[in-house]
Amino acid sequence: GQSLEQPSEVTAVEGAIVQINCTYQTSGFYGLSWYQQHDGGAPTFLSYNGLDGLEETGRFSSFLSRSDSYGYLLLQELQMKDSASYFCAVTDSSASKIIFGSGTRLSIRP
Amino acid sequence: DTAVSQTPKYLVTQMGNDKSIKCEQNLGHDTMYWYKQDSKKFLKIMFSYNNKELIINETVPNRFSPKSPDKAHLNLHINSLELGDSAVYFCASSRSTSTDTQYFGPGTRLTVL
Numbered sequence: 392g393q394s395l396e397q398p399s400e401v402t403a404v405e406g407a408i409v410q411i412n413c414t415y416q417t418s419g420f421y422g423l424s425w426y427q428q429h430d431g432g433a434p435t436f437l438s439y440n441g442l443d444g445l446e447e448t449g450r451f452s453s454f455l456s457r458s459d460s461y462g463y464l465l466l467q468e469l470q471m472k473d474s475a476s477y478f479c480a481v482t483d484s485s486a487s488k489i490i491f492g493s494g495t496r497l498s499i500r501p
Numbered sequence: 502d503t504a505v506s507q508t509p510k511y512l513v514t515q516m517g518n519d520k521s522i523k524c525e526q527n528l529g530h531d532t533m534y535w536y537k538q539d540s541k542k543f544l545k546i547m548f549s550y551n552n553k554e555l556i557i558n559e560t561v562p563n564r565f566s567p568k569s570p571d572k573a574h575l576n577l578h579i580n581s582l583e584l585g586d587s588a589v590y591f592c593a594s595s596r597s598t599s600t601d602t603q604y605f606g607p608g609t610r611l612t613v614l
Contacts, residue, residue, distance in 0.1 A: 424602070433591060433605040434544065476542055488557055489603060491544040 393417045395492035397479050402498045403469055411464045411495045413479030421482035423455050423462045424489065429475045437464070437477075466497075474499045504528050505606035507592050513612045514582055521578045522609045524592030532556075532598065533575040535567060536591040538608070544591070550575055551598075579611075587613045 395415045403409040413423065422441040426434040438446055440455035440462060452465040466473055476494040483490055505526045514520055526533060534557075535547040549557035550569040564580045575592060589608045595601035 426603075428542075433607050434603070435605070436602045439602065478544065487598065488546055488549065490546075494542045494544070496542075 393481070393483060393490050395479055395481055395490065397477075397492045397495045399493065400496045400498070402500065404500050405469055405471060407469050408465065408467050409469060409497065411466075411477050411479075411497070413462050413464075413492055415460050415462075415479070415481045415492075417481050417483045417490065419484035420457065420460075421484040423453070424480040424482065425451075425453050425464045426478045426480060426491070427475050428478065428494070434478060469499050471499050471501070473497060505592055505594055505604050507590075507606040507609050509609060510607060511610050511612075513614065515614055516582055516584060518582050519578070519580045520582060520611070521576055522590055522592075522611075524575045524577070524606055526573055526592075526594040526604070526606075528594055528596075528604060530594040530596050530604070531572055532595045532601070533569065533572070534593040534595075534603065535575065535577050536593060536605075538589045538591060540588070548575075548577075582611075582613045584613050587611055 397413045424439045425437040428434045438453040445454045450467045455462040476496050478494045479492045480489050507524045532551045534549045538544045547561045548567045552572050553569045566578045569575045589610050591608045592606040593603040
């Protein structure tokens, strides 16, 4: 079967660092993506990991360990505008589709 | 110069009605999708088309019928609307295969009364 698990909610303080974890189980794994969605908005692509290791894009980094079926999104120097839902998504090569997790709602406190 | 556009943005209708949602992308992508996002924000793929050909059809009731007149357009027609169809429907596109980065439209919020 296919499943992804990520925390439903995370709260952090402005200026801090937060990590959102994602574990997955798929029949065929190709890569792990992260998408951001603000309330009332559309999901937008943040990052992609096809190989093990860390990918950095500005304040955001994403990590993948294929052997552990695990990844995370790291957000640094949090800003109020980072308050949004974050979805991990697995590219399932056997099914030729992207499967989204249930999302983590990140709330930022001043 | 919107990349992926959908119309309408909001749709309020009565149970039993038939409605359509239109989607267009100007990114030159080969693959287009329809996703449904329910009230708990769970985002689930419904259909995928590659160059006008249906390639993914999840277990969606046959009241839902996608149509792709060309690779830049993917419309969704829903017959006999039910209360449980209320959700936000997102159109998306990707460069070539279903495994590429998804570019989402702004969404259509469907409310069935």
